[in-house]
Amino acid sequence: MPEIQIRHAIRDAMREEMERDDRVFLVGEEVGYYNGAYKCSEGLLDLFGERRVIDAPIAETGFAGVGIGAAMCGLRPIVEFMTFNFSAVAFDQILNNAAKIHHMTNGQFSVPIVFRGPNAAAHMLGSTHSQAFEPFYAHVPGLIVIAVATAYDAKGLLKSAIRDPNPVVFLESELMYSVKGEVPEEEYLIPIGVADTKRAGDDVTVITWGQGVPVALKAAELAAAEGIECDVIDLRTLRPLDTEAVLESVRRTNRAVVLFHGWPYGGVGGEIIARIQEMAFDHLDAPVLRVCYEDVPMPYAENLEHLVLPTPERGLEAIREVAYRR
Amino acid sequence: MTTPTDPTSADPGNFDAYFQSREDTLRWYREMLRIRRFEELAARSYTRGKISGFLHLYIGQEAIAVATKEVLQPADRVVSAYRTHGFALALGSDPRACMAELYGKATGLVAGVGGSMHFFDRAHQLWGGYAIVGNHSPVAAGHAFASKYLKDGGVTLCFLGDGALAIGPTHEGWTLAGLWKLPIVYVVENNRYSMGTPLSRSVPVDDITLKAPGYGMISDRFRVTSVAETAERLGAIVKRAREESKPALVELITYRFRGHSMSDPGKYRGKEEVEEWRRWDPLERTYRALHEHHGLSEDELEALDAEVVDEMEAAVEFAEESPVPEPEARFRNITIES
Incomplete structure (x- = not known):
């Protein structure tokens, strides 16, 4: 099995799902022309163009909300937070819209969306950029929360997350993006909810x-x-x-x-x-x-x-x- | 009292071109009356203790919802805040389901999980129902994004109050709508008060459309005095949004005759002010147009009113007789089995 970095496992998962399903698109800060702050989306703009790899201005509430609104219409957005610390300014969108719309509309709408990005302390970033967000999101009924630690898990679970009909918070690690691990060449999925x-x-x-x-x-x-x-x-x-x-x-x-x-x-x-x-x-x-x-x-x-x-x-x-x- | 957008005819009894069609005038009168009678009965049920929580009434603003229905095409979406009964009824939601929702019954519009502030009716193009001020602005932009992405030809109409102008998500939604040239029309229903705070103490400028150019939006601004004029001018903007994928900002100057919610007696405004606005109440004007201009008798109008009241009383009866949600209902629709 080839060994690849976690950032490439994430990119491959997004690429495969975007190839598979035209409804999948990626939005976030610097995801396109810059190829991702941590290079998780490297090459995707060239492959899929501006329609599906969308650079957003610094407006997390805005683009998280746009993702939610698009998901309600049947699209499958992947929203990248440059770090989950910035998800704090979009918290209301995740808490009150993504997590609740399916429930509060009595099932008329669903929100199949993935919010992903690095989480927890990296190295010497200070208190505002070193927080772990899993308790905030795992607290909320209606959300799925995933945290990955290997290239194999990152790829298999991200693919499942993108296909999942629920809003998924997908936590990665800045410190671990270059950690390598074995990933099969053939397609595989890892079920959500299995340790x-x-x-x-x-x-x-x-x-x-x-x-x-x-x-x-x-x-x-x-x-x-x-x-x-x-x-x-x-x-x-x-x-x-x-x-x-x-x-x-x-x-x-x-x-x-x-x-x-x-x-x-x-x-x-x-x-x-x-x-x-x-x-x-x-x-x-x-x-x-x-x-x-x-x-x-x-x-x-x-x-x-x-x-x-x-x-x-x-x-x-x-x-x-x-x-x-x- | 004058506002910068007083109608060209200074006389509310001047039944200009906007009331010329007897058939349309009668239809719109009925639709506005349906909303008003529905809400009056909801208020009655509230004071009787049958409805709880928050109940924000649309009384005075009905013409906006009715005009919205006029300009809508099948792929379009209406997104609103928490003052939503009027939109639901105008768009075609069953008043029985609407009333049952207020009662928290299983037969409610969203089966009793949402209440007054969270009306959603997908089949009738009502996409919310959002109770956190301003947080529907980016979501609505997302609907418009999807329309553009899927090329479905739809326009999203996102309604918000003047009280939503200061909060951040409004700005972020407008920014992305402008940046990405989304087919969306943001409509500020400026009813002059953010709860008890007048516009002059919550918005730095009186003319809200001054903001539009900064978001790359076209705009329009006028006082709502009839369904026809509102539909005509809103329709023109919606058409441009559809054909040119141009986001827009429309400021509709309107007035709510009741308090912000049922717990608000509205002591922050004078009787004189309310009376002045009443002269321009689109429902009242339409009544007068039918009676004075189109020759409908008071008896005929009374009979129409009685029909509408019957429909809404039946909705109340339906709500009262409906079952409460079964206990298991609280576990439904939280996550979807994948």
């Missing part, structure tokens, strides 16, 4: 997604060196959540750590832990721990940022703690 075990083990369950995945895998590697084998579950979809995959693992390991990029307060990590204690309480041998951002705005200074971020070392510490190997 993937990225590493198998029977001692501790590590639940993770998106930018947390490589951190969790590294932590699991460090733990293995100490004789603790981790089951690393990449959720891939945060809403709907593959609760059964989490429970199956926790019932086996009796211990769990949730490792993710994002704040602890009111987050997806807390939701997962709530479900574990509700549905697998009797199986737990230790309190479930979170490894994530510290509960502070992201500082710019490299040393401070490093302290706030989840690291393999902090992951290892938590794994040891739930395994009572301190």
